[in-house]
Amino acid sequence: MVAVNCEQVWQEISNYIDGEIDPNLRAALEDHVGGCQRCTAVLQGTRNLVRLYSDERLFQVPLGYSWRLQRRISATLPGRRGNSLGWLVAVAATALIVGGITLANSRAAAPKVRSVHAQIGRGVPATLAVIVNNHGKLFHVAGCPFLNEKDGTRTLTAEEAEHEGYVPCVRCMAKYLGQVAMNWTKKAWGIVSA
Amino acid sequence: MKGSPGLDTQEQALIQQIQNGEPDKFYELVKPYERRVYTAAFAVLRNAADAEEVAQEAILKAFANLRQFRAEARFSTWLIQIAVNEARMRRRKDHAEIMEPIGEHQDEEGTYTPRDFADWREIPSEALQRAEVRELLLEALASLGTKYREVFVLRDIQHLSIEEVADSLGISRASVKTRLLRARLMLRDLLAPRIAEGRFSREPFEKGNKPW
Numbered sequence: 157m158v159a160v161n162c163e164q165v166w167q168e169i170s171n172y173i174d175g176e177i178d179p180n181l182r183a184a185l186e187d188h189v190g191g192c193q194r195c196t197a198v199l200q201g202t203r204n205l206v207r208l209y210s211d212e213r214l215f216q217v218p219l220g221y222s223w224r225l226q227r228r229i230s231a232t233l234p235g236r237r238g239n240s241l242g243w244l245v246a247v248a249a250t251a252l253i254v255g256g257i258t259l260a261n262s263r264a265a266a267p268k269v270r271s272v273h274a275q276i277g278r279g280v281p282a283t284l285a286v287i288v289n290n291h292g293k294l295f296h297v298a299g300c301p302f303l304n305e306k307d308g309t310r311t312l313t314a315e316e317a318e319h320e321g322y323v324p325c326v327r328c329m330a331k332y333l334g335q336v337a338m339n340w341t342k343k344a345w346g347i348v349s350a
Numbered sequence: 351m352k353g354s355p356g357l358d359t360q361e362q363a364l365i366q367q368i369q370n371g372e373p374d375k376f377y378e379l380v381k382p383y384e385r386r387v388y389t390a391a392f393a394v395l396r397n398a399a400d401a402e403e404v405a406q407e408a409i410l411k412a413f414a415n416l417r418q419f420r421a422e423a424r425f426s427t428w429l430i431q432i433a434v435n436e437a438r439m440r441r442r443k444d445h446a447e448i449m450e451p452i453g454e455h456q457d458e459e460g461t462y463t464p465r466d467f468a469d470w471r472e473i474p475s476e477a478l479q480r481a482e483v484r485e486l487l488l489e490a491l492a493s494l495g496t497k498y499r500e501v502f503v504l505r506d507i508q509h510l511s512i513e514e515v516a517d518s519l520g521i522s523r524a525s526v527k528t529r530l531l532r533a534r535l536m537l538r539d540l541l542a543p544r545i546a547e548g549r550f551s552r553e554p555f556e557k558g559n560k561p562w
Binding site for chain 1: 413530
């Protein structure tokens with residue numbers, strides 16, 4: 157059997173743990189580790205950390221992650237083909253995005269929004285009192301469960317909040333955003349005269 | 351797609367249904383992997399809020415590109431590959447490389463010598479219920495250079511095979527093995543003395559006192 161030194165053991169430890177090692181080398185490595193305190197410590201420690209990190213409890217997704225993902229998918233993907241309601245929702249969503257971009261572009265002095273993924277949907281009354289988190293990206297109505305109050309909040313008007321780069325919370329401001337999208341859709345498709 | 355070795359029958363059926371005009375089946379397809387997608391994004395970005403945004407973007411991108419999915423690979427691997435790419439793009443965009451963690455530019459080919467030989471006795475998995483142990487492990491992982499962290503997360507946390515990690519990251523199998531070895535040894539150097547002595551303080555990370 158070939159003999160291996162400490163350095164060779166360290167370079168093969170990962171392969172040894174993963175079982176991706178030649179049987180002869182494995183035997184030599186085990187023989188060496190059996191009589192070497194330092195290599196035993198390295199092998200045992202590496203095994204321990206692999207075991208600890210593989211525990212699912214270590215990596216926890218943020219609270220509400222699945223729910224928010226599901227909402228985002230539902231809001232973005234088109235409805236079932238042939239379903240008129242789904243078609244209308246899809247058109248409305250497109251209208252919201254197109255309308256938002258158009259309106260945003262039309263504001264020469266509009267600041268950059270705080271979230272690149274936020275939908276810039278206008279339609280919220282300019283004088284409406286809204287609440288923002290100093291480190292957040294969205295503005296909310298009072299009592300919105302999605303407002304994080306830990307880092308300090310401020311009350312200002314919707315117009316001021318938009319000017320500072322905040323965008324409306326899609327949950328508590330849904331009625332304003334939805335109405336803008338629906339009006340645009342109706343106008344675009346001649347459902348009612350605008 | 352039929353009979354593809356990398357794709358299970360249920361996934362195959364779901365993909366077919368989605369492509370035939372039932373997009374509402376898409377969440378059912380990605381649900382088993384939503385956690386993995388988030389973890390992959392987190393491995394690159396080290397920030398929960400950014401990782402969640404990128405995970406959402408990656409999943410929507412997967413829908414948009416579902417017709418390009420080649421069933422030779424597993425759907426989960428393809429999805430994670432998109433998440434890693436999206437996260438890397440986000441990192442580049444945010445210029446995060448200016449603040450890369452220690453170890454990022456170490457010579458990958460050179461041998462890594464362990465620096466600490468503390469006797470780390472096996473600790474029970476119940477220890478993970480202690481917040482300070484979880485924080486210690488997460489801080490240690492976050493302090494690794496990105497290229498080591500990506501490989502370690504995909505292999506040892508998400509349990510992808512060496513080949514799948516290589517495909518997801520666009521690197522060779524040999525590079526995966528080299529980076530994985532270094533990641534494991536660096537983490538052991540960092541954690542062994544603290545865990546062996548039962549000290550779970552984050553102090554060494556905060557002071558930037560790392561063994562490598």
